[in-house]
Amino acid sequence: MSRKHNRKYNRSFKKNVLDDNGQISKESKAELMQRLNEAEKERHPGLTAAENKVLAGTWIQAVGTLLEAQGVTEEYLITVAEEGEEGLEAERQAVFGIWLQVIGSFLGAIGAWQQLSIDEEIQRKGLKLGIIGSWFEAFGAASEAVAETQGLIEGEEEGVLP
Missing domain, CATH: 1.20.1300 (3 helical TM bundles of succinate and fumarate reductases)
Known part of the structure; x- marks a missing residue:
């Protein structure tokens, strides 16, 4: 796996994950879902x-x-x-x-x-x-x-x- 590929998934979130009340922020949830969807597409790009x-x-x-x-x-x-x-x-x-x-x-x-x-x-x-x-x-x-x-x-x- 290339360094560039590793950095894509190891970088930190754009904003704080937890809000002032200690709850996961909506933006963090959305970002996490987007990352998971991208990772899933890359894991299953098509049939070999x-x-x-x-x-x-x-x-x-x-x-x-x-x-x-x-x-x-x-x-x-x-x-x-x-x-x-x-x-x-x-x-x-x-x-x-x-x-x-x-x-x-x-x-x-x-x-x-x-x-x-x-x-x-x-x-x-x-x-x-x-x-x-x-x-x-x-x-x-x-x-x-x-x-x-x-x-x-x-x-x-x-x-x-x-």
Whole structure:
């Protein structure tokens, strides 16, 4: 930190802080609030390059997962229309898992955005939301993996591979 920067925050108040009654003067309160606001702006001047990448990545992932879920759902619905629902339990579970991942991805993206707030309470809420989103993604991925494994096993037993 430069000397000039240090002097800015270490200088004395323009007027006496306490008035004749020993109370903090209105001018001192106003000056202190102005200094705190300036210091807060300097502490959080904008997003760093790394923060921008994290935020962009979480939103790209969320949108990508949404597109995947839409495509898989369309494939499932076409298969149901052509062949009926019988024997498609694994595929239905896989679709369910992918949609859980979509929910988790969007919760994670919103949480990442909130974590960049200046307000510490919003940051904390964002962290919690991101954690909840990660659990949704994990459960959805596990559900999809179990379903895909079951589908593979059934396909091998029937001699039909995708």
